[in-house]
Structures are given as C-alpha cells and as structure tokens.
Amino acid sequence: MKLNIALLPGDGIGPEISQQGHAVLEAVAQRFGHKFTFREALVGAAAIDAVGDPFPEETYQICKEADAVLFSAVGDPKYDLNPDARVRPEQGLLAMRKRLGLFANIRPVQTFPALLHLSPLREELVRGADFVCIRELTGGMYFGEKHEGRDEAWDTNRYTREEVERILHVAYQMARRRRGRLTVVDKANVLASSRLWRSVAQQMMGHYPDVETEFMYVDNAAMRMIQEPRYFDVMVTENTFGDILTDEGSCISGSMGLLPSASTGTGTPLFEPIHGSWPQARGKNIANPLAQILSCAMLLEHFGLIEEAEAVRRAVNDSLEAQVCTPDIQVPGVEPLGTREVGAWVAERVFAH
Ligand code: IPM
Ligand code: MN
Numbered sequence: 001m002k003l004n005i006a007l008l009p010g011d012g013i014g015p016e017i018s019q020q021g022h023a024v025l026e027a028v029a030q031r032f033g034h035k036f037t038f039r040e041a042l043v044g045a046a047a048i049d050a051v052g053d054p055f056p057e058e059t060y061q062i063c064k065e066a067d068a069v070l071f072s073a074v075g076d077p078k079y080d081l082n083p084d085a086r087v088r089p090e091q092g093l094l095a096m097r098k099r100l101g102l103f104a105n106i107r108p109v110q111t112f113p114a115l116l117h118l119s120p121l122r123e124e125l126v127r128g129a130d131f132v133c134i135r136e137l138t139g140g141m142y143f144g145e146k147h148e149g150r151d152e153a154w155d156t157n158r159y160t161r162e163e164v165e166r167i168l169h170v171a172y173q174m175a176r177r178r179r180g181r182l183t184v185v186d187k188a189n190v191l192a193s194s195r196l197w198r199s200v201a202q203q204m205m206g207h208y209p210d211v212e213t214e215f216m217y218v219d220n221a222a223m224r225m226i227q228e229p230r231y232f233d234v235m236v237t238e239n240t241f242g243d244i245l246t247d248e249g250s251c252i253s254g255s256m257g258l259l260p261s262a263s264t265g266t267g268t269p270l271f272e273p274i275h276g277s278w279p280q281a282r283g284k285n286i287a288n289p290l291a292q293i294l295s296c297a298m299l300l301e302h303f304g305l306i307e308e309a310e311a312v313r314r315a316v317n318d319s320l321e322a323q324v325c326t327p328d329i330q331v332p333g334v335e336p337l338g339t340r341e342v343g344a345w346v347a348e349r350v351f352a353h
Contacts, residue, residue, distance in 0.1 A: 001303065002035045006066035006268070008059065010044040011089060012277025013287035013339075014072030020289035020343025021070055021296045024315075027347040028300065028308050039066065043096065044074025044089035044277070054092025060099055068299050069100075069270040072292060073277035089277075097137050101266030103163070104170040105135040105242065106298075107274055109229070109249040109259065114320040115329055118254025121226065129252055131232035132178070134171040135242025137263055139163045140193070142239050157193045159238065164200040170264075171236035172208045181212050181233035185221045185241055197238065222248060250274055255328050257288025260295035262302065269302055271295040285338035288326040290316055293346055315349035 005025065009018035022038060029036045041059040048054050054074070063069050074089040096102075109131050116123045136159075144156030168184075175182040184201045186194035198215060205213040216224070218241045224231055225245065229252050237245065250256045256275040263270045273291030281287050293316060300309040319325070323334050324345045330336035337345075 001305065002037075003067045003303065004037050004039070004065070005299075006063045006069045007038050007040045008043045008063075008069060008071045009040065009046070010072045010074040010092075010277060011046055011076050012073055012279040012282045014044070014046075014074070014277055016283070016285065016287055016339045017273065017289045017292040017343075018070065018072040020339060020347075021072075021292040023343055023347040024293050024296050024312060024350060025070075025299075027351040028296075028305075028312065031311070031351050032305070032308050034305075034308075043071070043092045045076035045079065047092060048087055048089060052087070054087055054089050055095040055099070060096075063096065063100060063268050063270075066268050068302070069096075069268055070292075070296065070299065071096075071270050071272040073273065073275065075277040075279065077279050094142060096270070097263060098143065100263075100268055100270065101138070102263035102270055103136060103138045103265040104167055105137040105261060105263045106170075106174070107133045107135060107242075107246045107249065107259065107261040109133065109246075109252055111253050112258065112317065112320055114317070115254045115258070118329060120251055120254075121229070125227075126229060126252055129229035131229070131249075132174055132234050133242060133246050133249055134167065134174060134234060134236040135246060136163065136167045136236075136238050137242075138239075138265070140239035157191065157238070157240070159193045159196055161196065161200055164197050165204065168201055168204050168236060171234055172204070172211055175211045175234040176208065179233040180210060182208075182214070183221065183232060183235040184213065184215050185218050185235050185237035185245070186215065187218050187241075188215070189217060193238070218245070221245065225249060225252070246274060255288065256291070257326065257328050258290050258294070260291050260298050262295070262298045264302070269299075271299040271302075285340055286327055286336075287339050288328050289339050289343045289346075290319075290326075293343065311350050311353065312346075315346045315353070318349055319346050 009015040327336040
C-alpha cells in the first residue's frame, strides 16, 4: 500500500517522539513491502515562531493532500504565563481539528500487564480494564460563541442534532465491533445541550438493537471510572466532558506516555498521543515514545493494515516485558533508556519479527 503521511512534530518533546513514530512506520513499510512517504509541516508554537500562525495555510494544504496526519504535541509555557497572548499554540490544534473536519476523537484506555504496578489504582481493579472513549471534537464549548470582557465572560455549549447523530453513529459502530455496550455520558439533569444528546440517542438506539445503550451523568461516570474501570466498553460524550474524562482515563494505565488516539471525520484522519508537549523535557531524550508509536498502530489499522498494526503493538509489549523503558515507566533498579533507544528497539523488533 502507498500512504502519504504528514508529520506534524509541533513543540516540546514533539519532535523527539515524532522521529520515533516515523522510524517505526519506516520499519513497517520495509518489513511488509509498503511505500510510505512523509512530509513534515509546522504547527503550534514552532509555527508561531516561524511564521506567526499556529496552523499555517501551508500546513493545512500538506495535511489536506496527505492520507493521514501523524501529530505529536503543541504547547509552550511562554504562552501559558501570558493571558494576553494574541495567538496560542493550542489554537493551532483546534483550527486543525475544525478545518480537517475531525469530529470524532477515539481514545482507547488500555492497561499493560507489565505495568499494572504503576497505576495509582489497585492492581486487581485495573487488570483487564479496556474501554474506548469517543469524544466529540469540533463542537460544544470549544467552538461555541464566546465573550471575553473584563468583568464578564462566557462560552456557549452549542450542539446541533446532526453533530450529535454523527458522533453517536461512530460510537455505536465501535460498540458493535467490541463488547456491544455503549454508555452515553452527559449532564442531562442540568444542561439543555445534554438533553438534546439524550433525546437523539434515545431515538437512535432502536437502530442498533445489538448494542446495549445506557445513560450516565458525567459526575457519576468520573467516579465509576476510578471505582470500577472494567465496567466500561465504549463511552461517548461531548467535547469538554471528553477532554476531562480522557485525562482521567489515561491515569488508569499508569503513565500518560502510553495512550494513543485517533481523530476522524470528513477530512484527513489524524493520529496522536494523548499526552502534551512536556516542555521541561524537551531535548533531553527522556520522553516516552510509546504513545506516539501506538498512534502509528491506530493509523495502520485505520487503513486495514491489521497485521502491521499487530506487529507494532506486539513490539511495544515486548519492549515493556524486556524492560526497555524510558524513566517514567522503568522499574526501580533497572537502568532506564532514552526516547531514541526505546524507539530504535521497537522499530528493530517490528522489522525483525
Ligand atoms: C487534548 C488537549 C487539547 C484539548 C488542548 C491542547 C487544546 O488537552 O487534546 O485533550 O483540550 O482538546
Ligand atoms: Mn485534554
């Protein structure tokens, strides 16, 4: 298969993990006889510094022409400390999602047998937890009408029926391929937008009789994820709730450096780690490349390259079993390795097995 992939390294540790994702995809291409071509583009603070725009037109064109985007991270503390900053790196990410029509963000929460001891939760609660959060990504408060005055400010949590329907279809199809349970997470006891979500879901559930639909308030869902993470199969929710719940979900596995995500919709699909740019670690060769590498597995799967995706996942698992780990997940007493070394090990493993 020929795939044209846009690489968007972004900020902080982004460039370092991007290189490792790139190397693993090259290894897959060689091992399985595919032809992947790569084009790199600017995004985030790196793009603001270079051309004054966090998602430049040229980057948009490169993404639009590509079959897939491999994105790393954006964010830089020099903008966080300045509430008056005119442009922020995060705007690049939001613009990219909107312009590429990426309305469905798929965030799997998995545990790794070799790392259960790292979870802040008890091992027996966490073992075997495996669910997917489907987060609506281009609506709600992130994109609704805003007002920012000196003494008053607001964000509007607006959703249309069409936006809710299309994300619910994605969620139902995912539930169908998995264990057939869908939890619709909302705050319908308080929010009008949530009541729209609920009524649309109630109308749609009859079309998916093979999926069991349940409704759960977001506060309850946040609690349940910690009390009984194995309870969930697929959950679907609006943009802001999904942002918060997926950070919570990422802790279950023990390190944020392990979880990938995919964003799909009407334009070029995008694959990224769920962690941020970790600016303090930039250039130190200590960031965990595995979430980025696992996002490459999601990319391969998206194009039906199932065996290839499996090879990447297996190589990642093997690296964990062999304790080829960056400091965030290394067991005490064993020398941790760097971003480059872990990435090279995984790429080599993909190639050789
Ligand atoms: C995420 C991030 C982004 C979001 C930020 C960087 C704008 O936290 O992908 O979850 O809030 O969506
Ligand atoms: Mn987030």
